[in-house]
Amino acid sequence: MAASASTSAAASTSAKDPSSFGALLLPGQPVPASGSSGAGTYRRSSYLLSSVVGRARSQTSGGVQGHTSGFIIPSPGSVVLGRITRITPRQASVSVLVVDGQPVSAGASNGGALSAGDANRAAGEDPGGADFTGVIRQQDVRATEKDKVKLAECFRPGDIVRAQVISLGDARSYYLSTASNNLGVIYALPAVPYSEDVDDEVDMLVTSHRGTVPPLEPVSWIEMRDPRTGVIEKRKVAKPEGV
Helix, strand or coil, rough: CCCHHHHHHHHHHHHCCCCCCCCCCCCEECCCCCCCCCCCCEEEEEEEEEEEEEEEECCCCCCCCCCCCCCCCCCCEEEEEEEEECCCCCEEEEEEEEECCCCCCCCCCCCCCCCHHHHHHHHCCCCCCCEEEEEEEECCCCCHHHHHCCCHHCCCCCCCEEEEEEEECCCEEEEEEECCCCEEEEECCCHHHHHHCHHHHHHHHHHHHHHCCCCCCCCCCEEECCCCCCCCCECCEECCCCC
């Protein structure tokens, strides 16, 4: 009887322990210590972490078995769409909206409304549960004359950009690059006064202008034009699709 109770208790503990094999893992959560690397995992420092929503496989097979329509997170080589939220002389901050054609807020296949914020929270990377964030550093804006890049002449808060993930970056942001002809600004509104440090103000400005002001039109790799006034604004422009 005692042995049976002990076994039952152990099974119950295992079912609740996120570090045990078979337990449901969210992106960014550690894979069991005895597990081996494989599909559905990535390494950060000395830790082996899950990159999908799924369950840890056995030690022999390794990796994490993801759900069929599981949650997606950025990885090196992924092409993302994101909104510029802040500009500094050294980098532009990006809120990632789409990864390889899939919105980051898509729910997991288990029926739960799992967002990027949920995954970040699970990984302990963003207590506030914000969406995935990335940064485009000065040296990653374009492939030539990198030392002459001025971020304020390449992006503005509210711009929608297409970029490629080049590395996992630090614990809070992915490193993104627009150093290719097909990468850069794909949607932008005419310039309006803004505060570089207030994301809510950016939201308000973009929302208030959307639907009432036509977007800028690309005219070259470094310029876009206001179709109403003809005023030229500088951007790092992505090659329009179909051109």
